[in-house]
Amino acid sequence: xxxxxxxxxxxxxxxxxxxxxxxxxxxxxxxxxxxxxxxxxxxxxxxxxxxxxxxxxxxxxxxxxxxxxxxxxxxxxxxxxxxxxxxxxxxxxxxxxxxxxxxxxxxxxxxxxxxxxxxxxxxxxxxxxxxxxxxxxxxxxxxxxxxxxxxxxxxxxxxxxxxxxxxxxxxxxxxxxxxxxxxxxxxxxxxxxxxxxxxxxxxxxxxxxxxxxxxxxxxxxxxxxxxxxxxxxxxxxxxxxxxxxxxxxxxxxxxxxxxxxxxxxxxxxxxxxxxxxxxxxxxxxxxxxxxxxxxxxxxxxxxxxxxxxxxxxxxxxxxxxxxxxxxxxxxxxxxxxxxxxxxxxxxxxxxxxxxxxxxxxxxxxxxxxxxxxxxxxxxxxxxxxxxxxxxxxxxxxxxxxxxxx
Ligand SMILES: Cc1cc2nc3c(=O)[nH]c(=O)nc-3n(C[C@H](O)[C@H](O)[C@H](O)COP(=O)(O)OP(=O)(O)OC[C@H]3O[C@@H](n4cnc5c(N)ncnc54)[C@H](O)[C@@H]3O)c2cc1C
Ligand SMILES: *[C@@H]1O[C@H](CO)[C@@H](O)[C@H](O)[C@H]1NC(C)=O
Ligand SMILES: *[C@@H]1O[C@H](CO)[C@@H](O)[C@H](O)[C@H]1NC(C)=O
Ligand SMILES: *[C@@H]1O[C@H](CO)[C@@H](O)[C@H](O)[C@H]1NC(C)=O
Ligand SMILES: *[C@@H]1O[C@H](CO)[C@@H](O)[C@H](O)[C@H]1NC(C)=O
Numbered sequence: 001x002x003x004x005x006x007x008x009x010x011x012x013x014x015x016x017x018x019x020x021x022x023x024x025x026x027x028x029x030x031x032x033x034x035x036x037x038x039x040x041x042x043x044x045x046x047x048x049x050x051x052x053x054x055x056x057x058x059x060x061x062x063x064x065x066x067x068x069x070x071x072x073x074x075x076x077x078x079x080x081x082x083x084x085x086x087x088x089x090x091x092x093x094x095x096x097x098x099x100x101x102x103x104x105x106x107x108x109x110x111x112x113x114x115x116x117x118x119x120x121x122x123x124x125x126x127x128x129x130x131x132x133x134x135x136x137x138x139x140x141x142x143x144x145x146x147x148x149x150x151x152x153x154x155x156x157x158x159x160x161x162x163x164x165x166x167x168x169x170x171x172x173x174x175x176x177x178x179x180x181x182x183x184x185x186x187x188x189x190x191x192x193x194x195x196x197x198x199x200x201x202x203x204x205x206x207x208x209x210x211x212x213x214x215x216x217x218x219x220x221x222x223x224x225x226x227x228x229x230x231x232x233x234x235x236x237x238x239x240x241x242x243x244x245x246x247x248x249x250x251x252x253x254x255x256x257x258x259x260x261x262x263x264x265x266x267x268x269x270x271x272x273x274x275x276x277x278x279x280x281x282x283x284x285x286x287x288x289x290x291x292x293x294x295x296x297x298x299x300x301x302x303x304x305x306x307x308x309x310x311x312x313x314x315x316x317x318x319x320x321x322x323x324x325x326x327x328x329x330x331x332x333x334x335x336x337x338x339x340x341x342x343x344x345x346x347x348x349x350x351x352x353x354x355x356x357x358x359x360x361x362x363x364x365x366x367x368x369x370x371x372x373x374x375x376x377x378x379x380x381x382x383x384x385x386x387x388x389x390x391x392x393x394x395x396x397x398x399x400x401x402x403x404x405x
Contacts, residue, residue, distance in 0.1 A: 003027040003382065008193050008203035010034050010165045010217075013044035014142060014367055015359050016209035017149035018374030024156045026378050031158035032201055034165050034193065039150050041300030042211050043366065045143035046245055046335040048276050048286055050258055051368045052093075053136040063389035064365065067372035071140055074371060082155075084148040087141040087279050089256050090134035097127040097262040098319065120253045122322040131260060139258060139276060142367045161201070167194040167220045168206070173354065189354035205381060207357045208350075212240030212336040214360035215294050221353075231352040234395040238346070238361050240296045240336030244309040245286035247331035248317070248324055252283045263316055273316055283324065285317045292339050303334040337363055347373055347393035348380060357381060358395055 007028050009016045012035030020031045035041075053068040054061065075088030094117065102124035117128065131137070150160060169192040192200040208217050218236035259275040273287030288309050297303045310332040318324045340346055340361035347359045357380075359373050372389075379385045386394075 001027040002029070004030070005205055006203040007031045007205050007207070008034065008201050009207045009209055010193065011209035011211060011213075012039040012146070012150065012160060013042050013209065013211045014040070014146045014149075014370040015044075015211065015362060015373055016207070017044075017146045017153070018370040019207055019209060019359060019377055020153045020158060020374075021149040022371075022374035022378040023381070024153050024158060026382055028382075029157035031153050031156075032203065033150065033153070033158070033160045034163055034195060034201065035160060036162070036164045036213075037299040037301055038162070039160065040143045040146040043142075043300075043335040043337060044146045044211070045300070046333050047142050047367055048245075048258075048274055048284060049140045049142040049145070049367050050091075050093075050274070050276060051138040051140060052132055055132075056365075059388040059392060063372045063376075063387070064368055066375075067369050068138070070371040070375065071138065071368075075140065078148050078152075082148070082152060084144070084151065086144040086148055088138065089279055090138045091132070091256045091258045092130070092134060093132035093137040093258040093260070095129045095131050095260045095262060096121070096123075096125050096320075097264070098123045099126060099264040100266045100319070102126075118253060118255050118257060120321050120323055121259075123320045126264075127262075132258075134256070137258065139278070140367065141278065145367070145370075161195070161198070163195040163198045165193055165210075165217075166196050168192065168356070169194065169200065186352055186354045188352065190356050205355050205357070207359065207377070207381075208235070209359050211360060211366075212238065212296055212338040214238040214338065214346075214358065221350075231350060231399070234346065234350055234398045235358065236294075237341040237398050239292040239294045239339050241292045241339050241363075242290040242303065242334055242336055243286060244288050244306065244313060244332075244334045245284060246310050246313050246317070246329045246333075248283040248285075248327050249330040250281045250327075252281050252323070252327065253277055253321075254279055254281055259320070261316070261320070271316070273313060275317060275320060283317070283321075285313050287313055287316075289337065296336055300335060303336065305332055305334050307332075309334075338366065339363055341398070345369075345373075345393050346395040346398070347377055347390055348386070348395050351394075351396035351399040 168190040218232040221231040263271040345361040
């Protein structure tokens, strides 16, 4: 079913890419993604890509489960229809407790499975616990996934523009007369996206998917007030949480496992890095989240890297698997988790505006939840249907009255 709406998505991370993909599945072909740096330059290209089916409860649990199942279907389709491999596979997932200095009487105290860990895990394990099996946990390469989704959008007539979005032109629909207390409609619509040093882009529907940078769009609406409420409040509740990761390249064990660590360091702190072997022989290790901040680097490629954090991750990884001592860390990187004030993403139409949507703040589950986000936001945009989880994610919960004297 062809849909002639002109769509403009701001942000080429996994969330923007998935929204574009699902809109294109629904028949929209005129999709423009505006990306400041390059596709997947932020967390979407630098994260673990771990997927869990049933780690959340309630309506969020149902949402995550549908996304988990969609990943396995999508990976098959990408392979069969587009010959793209996103390194998707199911995993056995462990939580292993390790001390920097092993106890004298170190032994495995507690297990809830009869399987043993793979041989290349050489650390003294204090405790281990199985967190998931091949029915409930999986991984995907997040950068390959994001790029694959964008490829499909482009194949179907969409395009990517590299440029920094920095505002909107609005118009007021003069025929809009009723006062709508519930903000279901609005007389104010965005007509053009402004881009630094480039021609503006005209569109019918705009979607903000700028990850942790989404707060930077708040001032674009500074002068757009409606019902005496301030649209910007719905966006400036996003910030970034920096985390580091390293990748040991190639020739490592490739068995399908993931490891969540509970690592007791000599200074008494418990650290919780994650270790993910990939099917291509890489081993990805991440950890060390910092405080949330709105002081983010301009580009996903220029997030300052703390050498000490990377070295600490390397040391811990080498203790887990002694074979890593002989291999080089080829990637040291940092990126930001997108975080909202109340920990729940903002996904939906911006209240006070007619045709601007947002999807951001997915925190540590953005790769997992990207597919359900794209599918359900597409239903909302094209059919006005709101799912139970998107009700919770409504950005309108931050649409506060501005006090006037
Ligand atoms: C270390 C780490 C490990 C993680 N591991 C996992 C995991 O195992 N499983 C999981 O599900 N999730 C994981 N996550 C979370 C996941 O990576 C994120 O939730 C997800 O990538 C967020 O995607 P996004 O598209 O919202 O944001 P981003 O990937 O940050 O993309 C936003 C894009 O918007 C662009 N942009 C910003 N401003 C502008 C502008 N003005 N104009 C144009 N473009 C702009 C940026 O350049 C960027 O490309 C992890 C995150 C981190 C940090
Ligand atoms: C792993 O086990 C430790 C120790 O029992 C526990 O504190 C931690 O929360 C567990 N982590 C996960 C991800 O289950
Ligand atoms: C797609 O939309 C853009 C504006 O967003 C417009 O310039 C372009 O002509 C449209 N392309 C087609 C094929 O309709
Ligand atoms: C709207 O809120 C933003 C911060 O979210 C603030 O900077 C701006 O001044 C406010 N605008 C009005 C008109 O109150
Ligand atoms: C913002 O971050 C930069 C680079 O990380 C740093 O040099 C600067 O001091 C920070 N500014 C504030 C106000 O924290």
